[in-house]
Amino acid sequence: MQIAIVTGASSGIGRSAAVQIARRGTGVVLTYQGNRAGALDTVATIEKDGGTAVALPLDLGRSETFPAFRDAVTGALHDVWQRDTFDHLVNNAGASRIAMFADTSEDTFDTLMRVLLKGPFFLTRTMLPLLADGGAIVNVTSGAATTVTEPGYSAYGTMKGGLVVLTRYLAKELSGRGIRANSIAPGATRTRLADNAFERHPEVIPGLAARTALGRLGEPDDVGTVIASLLSPDLAWITAQDIEVSGGYNL
Numbered sequence: 001m002q003i004a005i006v007t008g009a010s011s012g013i014g015r016s017a018a019v020q021i022a023r024r025g026t027g028v029v030l031t032y033q034g035n036r037a038g039a040l041d042t043v044a045t046i047e048k049d050g051g052t053a054v055a056l057p058l059d060l061g062r063s064e065t066f067p068a069f070r071d072a073v074t075g076a077l078h079d080v081w082q083r084d085t086f087d088h089l090v091n092n093a094g095a096s097r098i099a100m101f102a103d104t105s106e107d108t109f110d111t112l113m114r115v116l117l118k119g120p121f122f123l124t125r126t127m128l129p130l131l132a133d134g135g136a137i138v139n140v141t142s143g144a145a146t147t148v149t150e151p152g153y154s155a156y157g158t159m160k161g162g163l164v165v166l167t168r169y170l171a172k173e174l175s176g177r178g179i180r181a182n183s184i185a186p187g188a189t190r191t192r193l194a195d196n197a198f199e200r201h202p203e204v205i206p207g208l209a210a211r212t213a214l215g216r217l218g219e220p221d222d223v224g225t226v227i228a229s230l231l232s233p234d235l236a237w238i239t240a241q242d243i244e245v246s247g248g249y250n251l
Helices: 014-023 036-048 062-079 106-130 155-171 193-200 202-210 220-230
Strands: 002-004 029-030 053-057 087-093 131-140 179-185 243-247
Touching: 002 014, 002 062, 014 029, 014 036, 014 087, 014 220, 029 036, 036 053, 053 062, 053 220, 053 243, 062 106, 062 220, 087 106, 106 131, 106 155, 131 220, 179 220, 220 243
Parallel strands: 002 029, 002 087, 029 053, 087 131, 131 179, 179 243
Antiparallel strands: none
16 A cells, blocks of 8 residues: 655645545545644544544644654554555645735744745655655645735745745656656635635635636645645656646636
8 A cells, every 4th residue: 555644634735635645545644733633533534435544743844843753654654554665745734924025024934934845845855765766746835936926925925936946856856766746836725724714704705716717716625636646656757847726717
């Protein structure tokens, strides 16, 4: 059985990705930070479908904890799947802060940097010795980095843009081991980011839907299924790509 690590899988896109990956017969190590109940619910959903999953805590903003996380993953691989390696890494966990450029503090900038760029960079490096040859990495970026320029997302989009660039370098440098690296850029998707923004401000949804070619807000499964597909052998000839998953936002 292949094994995937999915960060930030207690809700939203990460949860959907973990469930969809498990439905394709892959074991899942999923992470959470504050929402342990949500992570355990994701595990329960996977197990109800006949899959196997383990939830481990991870603070993506504290890179000094990554070696301990690697040790915990090593233990889970051995105890649950009798494996010494895993096959896929999905860097999904994130954070969002909305602030106009002129109002963006260094603290906000540094927080986003630690979680959105430094975290995936050094987590991937930390986990690399356990990643099997022929595996795959998927980084979750954002349309804010490439095709959508909305006021208030300058810092967020900058970090996600860095993750797009990192993805290309991973694809190049890890190609000798047969490891593919791609990123996906979700459009407006109903998740818990920005403190459940869509739940708190439902009035913005019709406007977003009107700007989307397919006429609705994105749902986590719209993105999670793409992540699961990118890990499959069916897409083994795709690497170094940033794929927009937005339903045609601003088309």
